[in-house]
Amino acid sequence: MHIPDGILPAQVCAAGYAITGLATWYSLRQINRRPDPAAEVPKASLLTAAFFVASSIYIPVPPASVHLILNGLLGVVLGHFAFPAILIGLFFQALVIGHGGITTLGVNASMMGIPALLAYHIFQLRNSVGKPLAEPTRTGVFAFLGGALGLGIAALIFLGLIIFNIPAELDAGAEQTAVLALSLSHVPLAIVEGIFTAMLVLFLRRVKPELLEG
Amino acid sequence: MGAASLDTYVHRESVIHRWTPRLKLISLVGLMFAFATVRQLALVPWMLGLTAVLYGLSGLPLTFLRQRLSYPGLFILALVVVLPLTVGNTVLWQWGWLTLRQEGLMATLLIVGRFLSILTLGFILLGTTPFLTLLHAMRSLGLPTILADMTLLSYRYLFEIAAMLATMQQAMRLRGFGQKRQRWLRVNRQTMEQLAMLAGNLLIRSYEQSERVYKAMRLRGYGYGIKSVVGQNAAAQPCALSWGLAGLVLAAAIALVIAEGILRQ
Numbered sequence: 001m002h003i004p005d006g007i008l009p010a011q012v013c014a015a016g017y018a019i020t021g022l023a024t025w026y027s028l029r030q031i032n033r034r035p036d037p038a039a040e041v042p043k044a045s046l047l048t049a050a051f052f053v054a055s056s057i058y059i060p061v062p063p064a065s066v067h068l069i070l071n072g073l074l075g076v077v078l079g080h081f082a083f084p085a086i087l088i089g090l091f092f093q094a095l096v097i098g099h100g101g102i103t104t105l106g107v108n109a110s111m112m113g114i115p116a117l118l119a120y121h122i123f124q125l126r127n128s129v130g131k132p133l134a135e136p137t138r139t140g141v142f143a144f145l146g147g148a149l150g151l152g153i154a155a156l157i158f159l160g161l162i163i164f165n166i167p168a169e170l171d172a173g174a175e176q177t178a179v180l181a182l183s184l185s186h187v188p189l190a191i192v193e194g195i196f197t198a199m200l201v202l203f204l205r206r207v208k209p210e211l212l213e214g
Numbered sequence: 215m216g217a218a219s220l221d222t223y224v225h226r227e228s229v230i231h232r233w234t235p236r237l238k239l240i241s242l243v244g245l246m247f248a249f250a251t252v253r254q255l256a257l258v259p260w261m262l263g264l265t266a267v268l269y270g271l272s273g274l275p276l277t278f279l280r281q282r283l284s285y286p287g288l289f290i291l292a293l294v295v296v297l298p299l300t301v302g303n304t305v306l307w308q309w310g311w312l313t314l315r316q317e318g319l320m321a322t323l324l325i326v327g328r329f330l331s332i333l334t335l336g337f338i339l340l341g342t343t344p345f346l347t348l349l350h351a352m353r354s355l356g357l358p359t360i361l362a363d364m365t366l367l368s369y370r371y372l373f374e375i376a377a378m379l380a381t382m383q384q385a386m387r388l389r390g391f392g393q394k395r396q397r398w399l400r401v402n403r404q405t406m407e408q409l410a411m412l413a414g415n416l417l418i419r420s421y422e423q424s425e426r427v428y429k430a431m432r433l434r435g436y437g438y439g440i441k442s443v444v445g446q447n448a449a450a451q452p453c454a455l456s457w458g459l460a461g462l463v464l465a466a467a468i469a470l471v472i473a474e475g476i477l478r479q
Binding site: 009043192 | 286364
């Protein structure tokens with residue numbers, strides 16, 4: 001789910017970089033407010049690499065398989081480091097395997113990273129809105145929401161960008177139908193991603209709870 | 215993960231290899247953005263020609279480009295193959311329900327042209343510059359310290375963690391994972407749970423390793439000053455050749471943008 005080079009007009013690419021710049025600035029500001037930001041850099045870096053590697057895990061759904069995006073999970077685990085982590089991960093993907101692109105790096109990072117930041121905030125809500133729920137249901141439910149919405153919003157942005165930027169000759173009605181149909185087809189994927197995120201977060205909660213402190 | 219083949223040709227001696235990394239980065243990225251502005255089909259041959267000249271100057275073998283392009287090429291093909299068949303009113307050729315339309319075909323040529331040119335420029339940049347040098351250049355252009363350090367550390371451990379995952383997956387298979395037949399279009403809960411634990415384990419192992427890495431870095435003075443892991447001193451002063459190349463490439467980029475503006479009117 002990456003937009004390759006050559007599809008989007010330069011203005012959209014530039015806007016993507018502008019949004020990425022803003023989101024990176026916001027994230028770095030939040031990180032620098034912490035008591036010891038330097039201590040967290042190695043942790044965030046190795047987890048960035050781990051997420052990059054873990055996104056190659058696929059879930060078998062015969063006769064095909066579902067690839068995970070894990071951007072919601074990344075937000076849940078890395079907190080404010082999630083945006084820089086996604087930016088770096090996408091930079092590697094563009095360089096190492098040619099997936100995505102250099103001109104579209106800003107657009108792709110915003111598309112994946114902003115939902116990840118949202119997922120982080122949704123997961124944090126478990127301590128306020130989720131209070132009435134008992135543990136571990138609370139953690140599971142909010143991890144599911146973070147994972148599913150992280151992917152869901154990213155998919156909506158992706159489809160919107162692709163549909164509205166390629167075929168200039170398509171009429172508005174056809175475009176709306178296509179967006180709706182493609183969005184609906186992503187609902188099961190978002191649910192799978194949400195369940196996977198919840199399972200993983202519950203596992204981390206049992207085994208290494210400090211990883212969820214964000 | 216293919217990174218080994220990326221670094222294979224970085225130590226050759228060509229004009230592009232000798233180009234100062236900072237200027238090379240600015241010029242080639244500038245040109246990529248100029249390519250992204252192109253919407254006139256008439257400019258596509260110019261764009262491809264310019265890319266071919268730069269690729270020729272870089273002395274990289276064609277096999278390198280073919281290897282690197284095959285995967286992203288398939289991806290874009292899947293994305294644009296429907297355009298000539300569905301978009302537009304001018305029918306060029308028809309055979310039964312299969313119709314080739316002019317507008318869609320032109321859009322495809324434009325997208326594929328831009329895609330090939332931009333991606334090739336990226337491969338020229340990476341194929342002729344070691345990753346660390348590129349990071350130094352980005353750092354000297356103002357990349358924030360935290361981002362530079364994170365990029366470097368992630369890159370350092372990326373292949374180690376990938377090897378860790380491969381070992382864990384092999385261990386799972388040896389213990390019988392994936393042997394059971396699964397029903398079509400069904401997600402097996404147990405399989406998913408096992409995969410979640412696999413990913414979770416990978417995160418925990420990386421986290422624990424990061425604690426050891428941090429302690430080792432701390433012992434060597436990391437975090438006591440504001441100095442980054444990646445230094446500020448990018449490279450030697452750019453020579454006349456580097457400035458000349460940068461000037462030519464940026465002039466071509468500006469010319470392309472102006473030509474696009476004129477043709478659009």
